[in-house]
Amino acid sequence: KYTYGGKPFDQSKKIVALEKRLPSLRKTLVFSNNFEDWDLESKSWIDLQPVSVPFEHPIWVLFSSGTTGAPKAITHSTGGILLEQYKALALHQNLFVGERFFWNTTSGWMMWNYALGSLLCGAVLCLYDGAANFPDLGAQWRFAKAAKINHFGNGAPLYIQSMKENIKEVNESDLLNLKTLGSTGSPLSTDAFIWLQKQLPKVQIISLSGGTDVCSAFIGGSPMLPVYAGYLQCKMLGAAIESWDVNGNSIENLTGELVMTKPMPSMPIYFWGDNNFEKYHDSYFSNNSNVWTHGDWISIDSKRGILMQGRSDATLNRNGIRIGTSEIYMALDRLDNIKDALIIEFPIEGRVSSQLLLFVVASRPLNDKSKTEIKQHLRKQCSPRHTPDYIIPVKEIPYTISGKKMEIPVKKIFLGLPLEKVAASGAMRNPESLNAFVEIKNQMNF
Structure with missing residues (x-):
């Protein structure tokens, strides 16, 4: 049992159902979500021995959001993920050793795995247990102040609602340690960009767009480029992103389909159980042969960056x-x-x-x-x-x-x-x- 957003939830029936469907299960451990009850003092040390694996060795299976159909069981490679997340966080997010990184996410969203990548950079990963808007919209902003967070990430709806309510917690004096604000999940509105920058003039706003499919972003930020309200700054390094019209022509300053014309290190190696790669092909390559079609509408502006315009x-x-x-x-x-x-x-x-x-x-x-x-x-x-x-x-x-x-x-x-x-x-x-x-x-x- 646990409480989220002020409401109690009982997972006991789900746990019993899972136990029945896992014949190899030997024991189930249930932990209290009241962390004050936990004894976090280390009493023993486990000497972990690293194991060398090939670049293409599976690292995990992530499930897609289910926005357009049944979730896909996406399997990523160890080498591809390590390379991609190191690049995304160190170069695009500008994350340094010892800095404090936070992204509001459940463990069921790819941003949980993405946030774990902050440890590759020697950063301190900050975790928050609870809803972002409970008991009020200022909860996680107060957490950012108390934890002295340097990189704060959240979904666009939190920023937009914070703007609408003009909450007092978003101010420069309380968030002195803040270096970047990350936004993803849905497009961040132009008005929200402007409001956030007015409240936090020294903070870089980094809006990301990617997906569980690559456990990273196709389009993101850069500390070397200016930020234009409503726009994502740049294509991520190693992501051959283009905007295509209905005839397969690369276009700019017009709305087109987001495609990737060359492989990316963290592309899935396969879908679990998709032995003939049929679902894999249908998901990404059925519209354009040998060209990854992601399903997003974008408009590329050579000066300002990329404008996200929703699912195609x-x-x-x-x-x-x-x-x-x-x-x-x-x-x-x-x-x-x-x-x-x-x-x-x-x-x-x-x-x-x-x-x-x-x-x-x-x-x-x-x-x-x-x-x-x-x-x-x-x-x-x-x-x-x-x-x-x-x-x-x-x-x-x-x-x-x-x-x-x-x-x-x-x-x-x-x-x-x-x-x-x-x-x-x-x-x-x-x-x-x-x-x-x-x-x-x-x-x-x-």
Whole structure:
């Protein structure tokens, strides 16, 4: 049993179920999550003997977020991961020996493994037990102050909500030791960039985009380049990233598909159980032969960097014009009443154009007037094409464990797929949230 976000959770049934499915299991040890009960004084020393393994020797199996389907069992190589994480943290994150590194993550997200890479650089890895927003949004910022953290990493939603509430904990005098702010999981809005930089003028903001697939980033930061609000600074060293149009041409200053044209050291060596590499090929190489297609929309600016524009498989299409979901989310981040949002495109039978359904978590109840204000805001900030046909209030937005909005599973619900075919509950942070979307779909008769 444990408490998270002020709520109690009992895992005993899951533990019993796992024990029954693991015939080789000899014993189960259950630890208290009250760390004050732990005796952390070392009473003995285990002399660990390192074992030499080939570069391609498996180091671990990570499971993908499950954003678009069943999680993939991704197997990485020892050499590839060590090389990639050393590069990413020492060169791109600018991490030095003795500095204190923190990234808010569960052990089920690749950022946990990424954070472990800080030890390669001789850094001190700081861990936090609990929710980032409990008892309030300032909790982990206060932790950063108390632990004298130099590199603070979190999901973009925490930074955006901290901006909206203008919390007092984010200030230069309390966070004197802070050197970098890392953001990942979803695009960090331009407004959040500006607010963070105003509050912490000497801190470098490093926005990352990568994936569990490589347990690292394709695009990230550099201490040698300027930071432009809303943009990721550069392609990571060793990542041959390009933006391609529908004809396979490399483009700049236009939205295109994120592709990788050459191998990267930490690419998976295989998926566990995928003996013929069929799932591996279908996941990355089915769209472009011998070219890794990741499923993200990006726009490359030779001066400012790379702009992330959302998942390509969640792209909205309005009368032939493609719209990245991040465009809408960034505009909504400017509205104090909107705490969170998710948008999908849904074809309506008998109609020429599809419909945009915008689901919002609001801090105040929505009425016709506030819905009209949201539409007018999107029309002004973006374009008439970005205006949703329906605005539907919900209590929470479904997320994967790694903090990704589950647009595709929600769309599948509205297309009539049963809940068990939509997403793996074990890959979700809040699986019960999908029930509300089933009810909404039934009520609206879609």
